[in-house]
Each structure stands twice: as C-alpha cells, then as structure tokens.
Amino acid sequence: MGTSLALSTHQIVAEDSFKHENFAQDRVLGLAATEGVGERRDDFAGSFTLQNSSYGRRVAEEKTSVIGRQDEKERQGVAFFVLKHAASLEFFEEVFLFVKKAKISYNEAMKICYISNSRIPTEKAHGIQIMKTCEALAEDGVGVELVLPSRKNRPFKGVDIFSFYDVAENFKIKKIWSCDPTWLMRVPNGIYIKVQLLFFLFSLFIFLLYKRNKKDYIFYTRDEYLLPMLLNFSRKVFWEAHSLPQNSKKYLRFWQRCAGIVAITQGLKKDLINLGMAENKIMVAPDAVDVAKFQITNSKLQIREKLNLPVDKKIVMYTGHLYGWKGVQTLAEAAEFLDKDIIVVFVGGTDFDLDNFKNKNNKLIENGKILLLGQRPPKEVPEFLVATDCLALPNSGKEDRSEKHTSPMKLFEYMAAGKPIVASDLPSIREVLNENNVTFFKADSADDLAEKIKQVLENQEPAQRRATQAKEDAKNYTWQKRVEKIISFLKNEKNNTHQT
Numbered sequence: 001m002g003t004s005l006a007l008s009t010h011q012i013v014a015e016d017s018f019k020h021e022n023f024a025q026d027r028v029l030g031l032a033a034t035e036g037v038g039e040r041r042d043d044f045a046g047s048f049t050l051q052n053s054s055y056g057r058r059v060a061e062e063k064t065s066v067i068g069r070q071d072e073k074e075r076q077g078v079a080f081f082v083l084k085h086a087a088s089l090e091f092f093e094e095v096f097l098f099v100k101k102a103k104i105s106y107n108e109a110m111k112i113c114y115i116s117n118s119r120i121p122t123e124k125a126h127g128i129q130i131m132k133t134c135e136a137l138a139e140d141g142v143g144v145e146l147v148l149p150s151r152k153n154r155p156f157k158g159v160d161i162f163s164f165y166d167v168a169e170n171f172k173i174k175k176i177w178s179c180d181p182t183w184l185m186r187v188p189n190g191i192y193i194k195v196q197l198l199f200f201l202f203s204l205f206i207f208l209l210y211k212r213n214k215k216d217y218i219f220y221t222r223d224e225y226l227l228p229m230l231l232n233f234s235r236k237v238f239w240e241a242h243s244l245p246q247n248s249k250k251y252l253r254f255w256q257r258c259a260g261i262v263a264i265t266q267g268l269k270k271d272l273i274n275l276g277m278a279e280n281k282i283m284v285a286p287d288a289v290d291v292a293k294f295q296i297t298n299s300k301l302q303i304r305e306k307l308n309l310p311v312d313k314k315i316v317m318y319t320g321h322l323y324g325w326k327g328v329q330t331l332a333e334a335a336e337f338l339d340k341d342i343i344v345v346f347v348g349g350t351d352f353d354l355d356n357f358k359n360k361n362n363k364l365i366e367n368g369k370i371l372l373l374g375q376r377p378p379k380e381v382p383e384f385l386v387a388t389d390c391l392a393l394p395n396s397g398k399e400d401r402s403e404k405h406t407s408p409m410k411l412f413e414y415m416a417a418g419k420p421i422v423a424s425d426l427p428s429i430r431e432v433l434n435e436n437n438v439t440f441f442k443a444d445s446a447d448d449l450a451e452k453i454k455q456v457l458e459n460q461e462p463a464q465r466r467a468t469q470a471k472e473d474a475k476n477y478t479w480q481k482r483v484e485k486i487i488s489f490l491k492n493e494k495n496n497t498h499q500t
Contacts, residue, residue, distance in 0.1 A: 110141075110142045110143065110218065110487070110490070110491070111142070111143040111144075111145070111216050111217045111218065112137060112142055112143070112144050112145070112217065112218045112219075112220050112490075113145050113147060113211075113217045113218070113219050113220065114130070114133070114134055114144060114145070114146045114147065114220045114221070115147045115204065115219065115220070115221045115223070115226060115230070116130055116146070116147070116148060116221060116222060116223060117148075117149055117196075117197065117200050117223050117225075117226065118130065118148060118149075118151075119148075119149075119151045119152070119153040120148055120153075120161060121153060121156040121159050121161055121164045121165070122153055122156070123155070123350055123375050124321070124350075125320065125321065125408075125409055126222065126242075127165070128165060128378050128409060129287060129409060130146070130222070131146075131161070131162075131165040131167050132165070132167060132288070132290065132479045133479065133482075133483065134146050134167075134171045135167040135168055135170060135171065135479070136288075136479035136480050136482065136483040137171070137483050137486075137487070138168070138170040138171040139168070139170060139480065140480070140483055140484065140487060142483075142487065143171075144170075144171035144172065145171065145172045145173075145174055145217075146171060146172065146173045146174065147174045147175075147176060147204075147207065148173065148174070148175050148176070149175065149176060149178035149180070149199075149200045149203065150175045150176065150177045150178055150180070151178065151180045151196070152180060152182075161173060164377060164378070164379075165378055165379075166293075166378060166379040176203045176204065176206075176207045177203055178196075178199050178200045178202075178203040178204075179196075179199040180196060180199070181195050181196060181199070184196075197225065201226075201229060204226070204229060205229060208229070208230075208233045214233060214234060215234070217234070217236070218236045218237075218238060218259075218490055219233070219234050219236060219237045219238070220237075220238045220240065221237075221238075221239060221240070222239075222240045222241075222242055224239060224241075224245055224251050224254070224255075225245075227239060227251070227254040227255070227257075227258065228254055231254060231257050231258070235257075235259060236259050237257075237258050237259055238258060238259055238260050238261065238262060238490060239255065239258050239261050239262070240261075240262040240263075240264070241261055241262065241263045241264065241268050241272065242264055242268075242405070242407075243268070243401045243405050243406075244268070244271060244272075244400075244405065248275055249275065252275055252276055252277070255272070255275075255277055256276070256277065256278075256281075258281070259281075259490075260281050260282070260283065260489060260490070261277065261281060261282045261283075262282075262283055262284075262285050262486055262489065263282055263283070263284050263285075264284070264285065264286055264287060264405070264406075264407040265284065265286065265404065265405055265406070265407050265428050265431055266284055266431055267400075267403075267404030267405055267427055267428055267431070268284075268404065268405045269282045269284050270404075271400075271404065271405075283485065283486070283489045285482050285485050285486055285489075286407040286412075286431065286432060286477060286482070287407040287408070287409045287411075287412060287477075287482075288409075288412055288477045288478055288479045288481070288482040289409065289412035289413050289415070289416045289474055289477055289478065289479070290416075290478070290479060291416045291474055291475060291478055293379075293382045293416075294382050294385075294386065294413075294416040294417055294418070296382060296383060296386050298383075300386065300387050303383050303386060303387040304387050306383070307380075307383060307384060307387060309345070309384075309387055310343055310371075312341075313341055313342060313343045314341055314342045314343070314389045314390070314457055315342075315343060315345055315387065315388045315389050315390070316331075316335075316338075316342060316343070316344045316345070316388065316389065316390045316391075316392055316422075316453055317344075317345045317346075317347065317384065317385065317388040317390070317391055317392065318331055318344070318345070318346050318347070318348075318391075318392045318393075318394065318410075319346075319347040319348050319381055319384065319385065319410050319413070320347075320348045320408065320410045321348055321349055321350070321353065322346070322348070322349040322350075322353040322354065322356075322357045323353070324396065325395070325396050325398070325399045325401060325402040326394070326395060326396070326402070327394030327395045327396040327402070327424060327443070327444065328346065328357070328394065329360070329361075330394045330396070330443075330444055330445070330446050330449060331344060331346075331392050331394040331446075331449065332344070332346075332357075332360075332361045332364060332370055333446035334394075334446040334447075334449040334450040334453065335364055335369040335370050335450075336364060336369060336446075336450075337446070337447065337450035337451075338369070338450055338453060338454070339454075342453070342457065343368065343369065343370065343371055344369065344370045344371070344392070345370070345371045345373060345388070346370065346371070346372050346373065347373045347374075347376055347381070347384050348374070348375060348376070349372070349374060349375065350375075351374075354372060354374055357372065358372060381413060382413070382416075382417065385413060385414065385417035385419060386417050386418070386419065388417075388419050389419070389420070389457060390419065390420050390421075390422060390453055390456050390457060390463075391414040391417065391419050391420070391421045391422070392421075392422050392423075392449070392453070393408065393410065393411055393414065393421060393422070393423035393424060393429065394423075394424055394443075394449060395408070395423075395424040395426055395428070395429065395443065396424070396443060396444055397424065397426050397443035397444055398444065402426065402428065403426050403427060403428060403443075404426075404427055404428050405428060406428050407428065407431075407432075411423075411429065411432060411433070412432075412474055412477045414470070415432075415433075415437070415470040415471060415473060415474035415477070416471060416474040417471070418467050418468060418470070418471035419467050420439065420456045420463040420464065420466065420467045421433070421437070421438045421439065421466075421467065421470060422438070422439045422440075422441055422449065422452045422453055422456055423438050423439070423440060423441070424440070424441065424442075424443035424444075425440035425441065425442060425443060426443055432473075432477070433470070436466060436469050437466050437467075437469040437470035437473055438466060438470060439452050439455065439456055439463065439466065440452075
C-alpha cells in the first residue's frame, strides 16, 4: 500500500533506543505498514496500550494519523524492528486490531451504490462476481448498497441470495420495482431485452430522483447502458468493463465523463485507449477467487463418492457456461481422442444450452466419453474441482471477448484448487497464467487439447508441480486484494473529480 502508521503521543516512557520520540513513534506501528491502511491525511481518535517486556515501554496514544511511506526497504526494516523487539503475541494482536479498526473506520466514509440490471440469484457467473465484489468491499469497511430490479428468476424462487452465493450479509440489497415483460421472451430480435431495459431505466430514474444524499455516494456499474442516466445525477460514476459493446464509439463520450473505469484485462484497457480513453482513467483489476473455500480436507475418493462422480476413471473437468466462445465444443471433440479410462465432465450451463449441447454431442454421451451435470450451487464448485485429475480452460480464440477481454472466474478457481490446468494459449489467459503454472494448448484445436491432456495425466510430477505453483499464485488474486486496489483507485479518481 506504500503507507505507514505513526503515533502522535503526549508521553513515551522508553529506554535506550526509545529516547527519541519520533524514532519510537514510527517503529511502534511499523508492522501496520505491511497490513496496509490506504494513503490519507485524515486523523483517527482512539487509544490503546502496547507493552514490550524487553524494554518495559508503554505508549499512551491520543491521536493517530496515516502518513505515506513510499520506500519498500524502509517498510521492511520497520517491520523487522517490531518483530525483533516485540516480546508478546498480545502486542501483535493489539497492533493488528488497531490497524484493522483504523482501516475500516476510514473506508466507512466511502459509500458505493452498485447498480446492476440483473436477475440475482442467477445461474450466470456475473451474479457471483457482483455478490463477491460487494461482500469484499463491505468487509473492507465500505458502505455498499446493491440496487437490482425486481425481476423474478423462477428456478430460484424463495432462495436466499446471501445463502445461495455463500457470502456474508454485510451489505444492503435494494430491489426497485420494475415491470418484467417475460411474455415477450418468445418474440425474436431481442424485443424482451429492450422493453425490459426501458422499464428498468424508468424505475431507476425515479429511484435516483428521490434518493437521499446522492452526493455522498459513488455510483458503480457493469452495465454501460446505464451510464447516460447515472451521469445525469452524479459525477462520481465508475464503470467496470467486462467487454466492449458493438457500438463502442457511441459510448465513448459517456466513458470519458466517468470518474474512472475498472477493466478486467489489459486487453480491454488497450482497446479503450485506442478508442480515445485517457490511460490514467483506467485501472486493471482481474477477477478473483475466495481461496478459503478450497481448504478441503476430504480425500478425492470421498468427494467423488459424495458427488456421485466416477471413481474408476481419470476426470477432466470444465465448469461454467456452454457458450461457443468458451470453447466447450473443442473440449467435447477432444474427448473423442482420449483413452477409455478418461472422462470429460461438464458442470454448468443453462437448460437451453444444455439441450443444444446434448443434441450436438449425443454419441459422446452415450459412449461415456463426456458427462453433463448441469448447474450446481456456487458453494459446491470447490469440491467438484478438487475431485478431478485435470481442469480444462478451452476458450476460443475466434472472438475478442475471449482472446483479449475475458477474465474467467473459473481460471482463478482452477488455480486455487491445486489441480493441473490445460488452457488455451490466448493473450487474456496469459495475463494471469504462464508456463510455470499451466500447460497451454493451441486454441480451437481439439487434437492439441487432447494431446496436452494426455501429457498432463501421464506425467504427473511436472504437472503437479505447475499446479502447486498455480495454487500459490492464486493468493495474489483474492477478492479482498482486488477490492483494495479498486478502493484506492476510487479514492484517487473521486478526489480528482472534486478538483476539476
């Protein structure tokens, strides 16, 4: 974070090296710098006591302030000093509790109104991404309000949102009434989507018109088509870019008016810059994973028996949707070239996509080459992943959203599972993976995919070594680390907005 916590005290009782007040002040809470509080000049009020049996010092704290400390070696030196001289575990506990309290106290001043025109709960991945983002922001002390339309999703009738996604109920969800003309779904040319959007925009306008203290909120959305309205109510609007619409040039003026843009890949950022966006208004924050969910103690055999997975075969698994650009057909075709003791398991897909996929691959299903399990609750996915022998990420290279723009959550879940990964060799995937943690194959080539799967399953030692590295690398892509970067970006861009 590049920050350090310094004490301003009335009294410091110290011996030897603690005779100089400023010296003691910087180092008593030096370890806090490694935890990160965020650069600021605001003051916190409070008090606590730190004791060190070696020096018998007591610090009476009246007021604290967070000051910038840019030098990495200096932060490490300060942390080493505390480690060397602090004698009790209680000392560390008190420091970290104080830092956490200070960090949350500051972020509580930030309020985010996250608006999404989505049915949540949903079988689609964006529901998980939105909920995990809101949870992580709230855990970091941000006041979060998630605004959704009152659209119904019949398969999830009566399902508790927080329980379904296994997230803490630490933020508010506001559903605003919006007519959902589901009877138009049978009409072609996307009529339903257009009419539903008009209804939601009207409801959102009323909501924003009467929303109190709008100036206190940052407005955040993934939906570019909401930007024109949001920008009429606030200058503190941020767009999280997951792809670029076909009519990108029409949206450029609205993106330029945003306080900032959070892009999920470098490829997206480059394309936005090429369209005319200023580079300093865009930050990159890939998707993430909850690594704690993968601390599973049951054996692979126990999990397979629990989930009714084959126990006598090697399992190659894909989790997620069955869209064409995800490369799932390439994986299905690769299954035909694999040995009889290998089965490819697909977890996920809407009912509509599952039916189409079954019809297209009926012979492979009948011959036991592939197995379709359909949708599973997000909380079950970690167990499915750790029960496998190999995980496949077969994204197609035929579309920009797959080649340059995607940051699949399954990628980070695969990494956290600690199982060998075979992935398409695409720029979007290489932003996270490399030869040290994955086996790449030529995108859209079923032959090469099958060959690489065989290599992984036949050469377990090097494959597992890469998988172990991927599991370690996944720790750099947690939801908490992601939102810390986003919060820092929002603070900086918000301040710039106030100044202009």
